[in-house]
Amino acid sequence: MPELPEVETIVREMREASLIGLKITSASVFWERSIAQQPSTSFCETIADQTILDIGRRGKFIIFSLTQNKLLVHLRMTGKFLIDKKKALQDPHERLRLYLSDGRVLHYMDQRKFGKWYLSDSEKLLQKIGLEPLSSDFSLYAFQNLLKGVHRRIKPFLLDQRFIAGIGNIYADEALWAAKIHPARSTHSLNKQEISALYKAIISVLKTGIENTGTTLGSSKANYYSVSGRRGSNRDKLKVFRCDGLPCPRCKTTIQKIVLAQRGTHFCPYCQARP
DNA sequence: GATAATGTTGGTCG
DNA sequence: ACGACCAACATTAT
Numbered sequence: 001m002p003e004l005p006e007v008e009t010i011v012r013e014m015r016e017a018s019l020i021g022l023k024i025t026s027a028s029v030f031w032e033r034s035i036a037q038q039p040s041t042s043f044c045e046t047i048a049d050q051t052i053l054d055i056g057r058r059g060k061f062i063i064f065s066l067t068q069n070k071l072l073v074h075l076r077m078t079g080k081f082l083i084d085k086k087k088a089l090q091d092p093h094e095r096l097r098l099y100l101s102d103g104r105v106l107h108y109m110d111q112r113k114f115g116k117w118y119l120s121d122s123e124k125l126l127q128k129i130g131l132e133p134l135s136s137d138f139s140l141y142a143f144q145n146l147l148k149g150v151h152r153r154i155k156p157f158l159l160d161q162r163f164i165a166g167i168g169n170i171y172a173d174e175a176l177w178a179a180k181i182h183p184a185r186s187t188h189s190l191n192k193q194e195i196s197a198l199y200k201a202i203i204s205v206l207k208t209g210i211e212n213t214g215t216t217l218g219s220s221k222a223n224y225y226s227v228s229g230r231r232g233s234n235r236d237k238l239k240v241f242r243c244d245g246l247p248c249p250r251c252k253t254t255i256q257k258i259v260l261a262q263r264g265t266h267f268c269p270y271c272q273a274r275p
Numbered sequence: 276g277a278t279a280a281t282g283t284t285g286g287t288c289g
Numbered sequence: 290a291c292g293a294c295c296a297a298c299a300t301t302a303t
């Protein structure tokens with residue numbers, strides 16, 4: 001579920017909630033497989049008594065910098081955080097809980113159980129992911145070089161975290177629409193002007209997503225909600241994602257939905273014609 | 276009531 | 290190297 005703008009919103013809210021500086025007094029794990037690479041017993045032993053020195057983000061990973069380790073959390077489809085909310089206490093999807101030194105509790109919910117917490121080998125994981133699209137590392141030049149280095153369809157390329165970190169299904173479709181590029185185009189077929197348009201579109205859709213505190217699609221519990229339980233308002237700004245059957249905001253052609261790389265893919269068959 | 280689809284990622288197998 | 294397919298899961302929509 002959460003892509004870069006949603007994860008960024010979560011991180012900002014946790015910082016605003018003054019979690020930095022608190023000590024993790026203990027942890028409780030309710031779903032063993034939410035912990036990667038080690039049994040929950042050793043996870044709880046290792047994390048206990050460590051202080052949260054910083055909270056950040058890399059791609060779709062949340063990074064808790066602790067006294068001894070880096071704790072990474074990947075929310076995958078339905079991972080969520082809530083701070084000391086009464087409704088979290090009776091949530092059947094709560095998978096993990098951190099008790100904090102000021103008496104508050106950080107609850108982690110994950111309906112579909114795909115999310116993972118990494119406490120060991122986290123540096124190795126971070127090394128594997130690609131450029132941070134809102135940092136200066138992501139230059140037009142670097143983007144051009146990435147595209148040159150692979151022969152793939154552009155949408156699966158955008159979703160592959162080893163190249164650029166943080167783009168998911170929503171923002172990939174939105175960026176391709178903004179740049180007027182068909183999602184099945186080959187990376188090698190894009191001309192200079194198209195590459196430049198896509199580069200700007202990626203940055204723009206992600207920034208807009210953050211400004212609107214992320215995208216909450218529907219109303220069910222499975223949808224994205226921030227740490228404070230707020231919905232993101234970016235859904236109203238989406239041009240194509242889950243807009244199949246509606247007119248394209250640019251040319252009024254009906255938006256189409258196809259399956260590409262096993263993912264629902266939305267585009268305008270006129271603006272984003274296959275050359 | 277069965278089946279498909281869901282915002283993610285990692286594996287296998289051509 | 291790349292893509293098709295499956296797997297991990299639970300819930301909602303069709």
